[in-house]
Amino acid sequence: MTAPLLDIRDLAKTFTMHLQDGLVIPVVSGVSLTVQPGECVVLGGPSGAGKSSILKMIYGNYRADSGAIRVAAEDGETVDVASAAPRRVLALRRTTIGYVSQFLRVIPRVPALAVVAEAATAFGIDRDDAERRARDLLTLLNVPERLWSLPPATFSGGEQQRVNIARGFIADHPILLLDEPTASLDARNRAAVVELIETKKRAGTAIVGIFHDDDVRERVASRIVDVTRFAAAAA
Amino acid sequence: MTTDMHAPMDMDTPLLTAESLTKFYGARLGCRDIGFELFPGEVLAVVGESGSGKSTLLKLLSGQLEPSGGRVLYRMRDGVTRDILALSEAERRFLFRTDWGFVHQHAELGLRMGVSAGANVGERLMAVGWRHYGRIREEAESWLERVEIDPSRIDDRPTAYSGGMRQRLQIARNLVTAPRLVFMDEPTGGLDVSVQARLLDLVRGLVADLGLAAIVVTHDLAVARLLSHRILVMKDGRAIETGLTDQVLDDPREPYTQLLVSSILQP
Numbered sequence: 001m002t003a004p005l006l007d008i009r010d011l012a013k014t015f016t017m018h019l020q021d022g023l024v025i026p027v028v029s030g031v032s033l034t035v036q037p038g039e040c041v042v043l044g045g046p047s048g049a050g051k052s053s054i055l056k057m058i059y060g061n062y063r064a065d066s067g068a069i070r071v072a073a074e075d076g077e078t079v080d081v082a083s084a085a086p087r088r089v090l091a092l093r094r095t096t097i098g099y100v101s102q103f104l105r106v107i108p109r110v111p112a113l114a115v116v117a118e119a120a121t122a123f124g125i126d127r128d129d130a131e132r133r134a135r136d137l138l139t140l141l142n143v144p145e146r147l148w149s150l151p152p153a154t155f156s157g158g159e160q161q162r163v164n165i166a167r168g169f170i171a172d173h174p175i176l177l178l179d180e181p182t183a184s185l186d187a188r189n190r191a192a193v194v195e196l197i198e199t200k201k202r203a204g205t206a207i208v209g210i211f212h213d214d215d216v217r218e219r220v221a222s223r224i225v226d227v228t229r230f231a232a233a234a235a
Numbered sequence: 236m237t238t239d240m241h242a243p244m245d246m247d248t249p250l251l252t253a254e255s256l257t258k259f260y261g262a263r264l265g266c267r268d269i270g271f272e273l274f275p276g277e278v279l280a281v282v283g284e285s286g287s288g289k290s291t292l293l294k295l296l297s298g299q300l301e302p303s304g305g306r307v308l309y310r311m312r313d314g315v316t317r318d319i320l321a322l323s324e325a326e327r328r329f330l331f332r333t334d335w336g337f338v339h340q341h342a343e344l345g346l347r348m349g350v351s352a353g354a355n356v357g358e359r360l361m362a363v364g365w366r367h368y369g370r371i372r373e374e375a376e377s378w379l380e381r382v383e384i385d386p387s388r389i390d391d392r393p394t395a396y397s398g399g400m401r402q403r404l405q406i407a408r409n410l411v412t413a414p415r416l417v418f419m420d421e422p423t424g425g426l427d428v429s430v431q432a433r434l435l436d437l438v439r440g441l442v443a444d445l446g447l448a449a450i451v452v453t454h455d456l457a458v459a460r461l462l463s464h465r466i467l468v469m470k471d472g473r474a475i476e477t478g479l480t481d482q483v484l485d486d487p488r489e490p491y492t493q494l495l496v497s498s499i500l501q502p
């Protein structure tokens with residue numbers, strides 16, 4: 001068995017709402033899972049079970065209360081995202097962990113093609129290759145070419161989401177986190193995303209994803225982890 | 236790990252280090268016990284409401300104010316790290332003219348309003364030894380273009396510019412000497428929303444292209460979100476929370492940070 005790219009141990013998270021008299025909302029506890037190269041682990045369970053929070057902790061977007069998130073970094077070292085310094089986490093995001101969020105965070109004035117290509121140049125891919133990849137991905141995801149030179153702020157929800165997916169898939173991060181990438185997509189584009197995921201798996205990418213459509217989940221999942229088993233006890 | 240000749244810029248040594256910076260104005264606290272490291276290419280946002288000590292901190296960091304306690308260390312272009320208060324006046328002026336930029340909220344403070352836009356940009360070049368008039372003018376023109384000011388306006392005085400143009404001119408004036416660190420004090424304060432968006436996008440692009448480190452003081456969390464890698468939240472003169480920008484804004488831990496984040500519509 002090869003070494004996992006991602007090794008999560010006993011992760012726990014609560015939110016303390018200071019504006020509501022310090023109300024403590026338990027999210028998850030005892031989250032342990034490993035992901036091997038080429039595996040797609042799907043987080044299952046009803047909404048509110050903490051699936052998205054787990055992804056956000058792996059990306060360093062949410063803080064963990066306790067536990068470890070060990071990631072095999074580019075330089076061969078193992079980094080614990082839960083305790084790493086901010087600049088180490090930023091370096092991991094550049095080189096190791098890709099993330100497709102539910103919504104595109106639009107930057108004023110930057111055209112769609114540049115939004116996508118930028119994610120590749122940040123990874124270290126040269127500008128020409130980045131642009132070529134961006135064109136290929138936008139074509140594959142059926143984003144009309146007339147939109148490529150426009151900033152995505154005015155695009156429909158589905159078009160923005162496809163730009164977002166292209167942005168997430170363009171680089172070659174060894175670990176990829178997918179937070180409902182197929183929500184708001186039609187069947188044709190869902191199939192394109194499934195194809196992209198399969199390509200990444202064959203290339204050895206370790207994927208953790210959340211998918212609400214059963215057909216996508218069935219097709220891409222190497223295994224499904226039911227997050228309700230990590231339900232945190234109410235404080 | 237690397238065996239090649241020493242890199243032009245050591246990315247793993249802090250460019251600027253603040254060590255327990257404290258400032259009292261008489262009995263009144265300006266800021267207390269602030270410490271952090273800033274690395275090359277990193278953008279740190281300092282957020283908090285008026286009176287929280289943000290501006291005091293910025294003045295301490297840039298050597299414009301003497302701290303009551305603590306110190307600021309800066310790695311000079313020769314690679315030697317120095318205490319900025321121990322620099323000679325000439326050395327400090329050199330820093331301000333070349334290796335540092337300072338973008339004021341009110342562009343009038345950062346510009347010379349009585350001379351042309353071209354002279355505003357060219358002046359910084361002359362301070363670092365440029366003498367050839369044609370080359371200075373050419374460089375000034377190219378910087379005006381970079382900050383999206385029509386080069387045909389090069390001979391106009393900033394008094395004839397709009398607020399947004401003045402702010403972009405101030406940025407050109409600061410960046411023309413290729414500084415490694417830029418201090419920004421509410422760079423979008425007082426501008427219309429559409430003008431703000433344009434300026435932010437411009438600054439964001441320049442900072443990334445030039446690999447600048449920056450310390451941006453702002454009360455606007457959207458500005459912090461768009462420009463910064465890390466954030467430092469100040470309240471009553473203290474740093475109450477610090478971390479990755481998206482982490483602090485999406486998962487704020489301190490009561491005051493939660494209040495700040497929940498007080499805006501869409502950070």
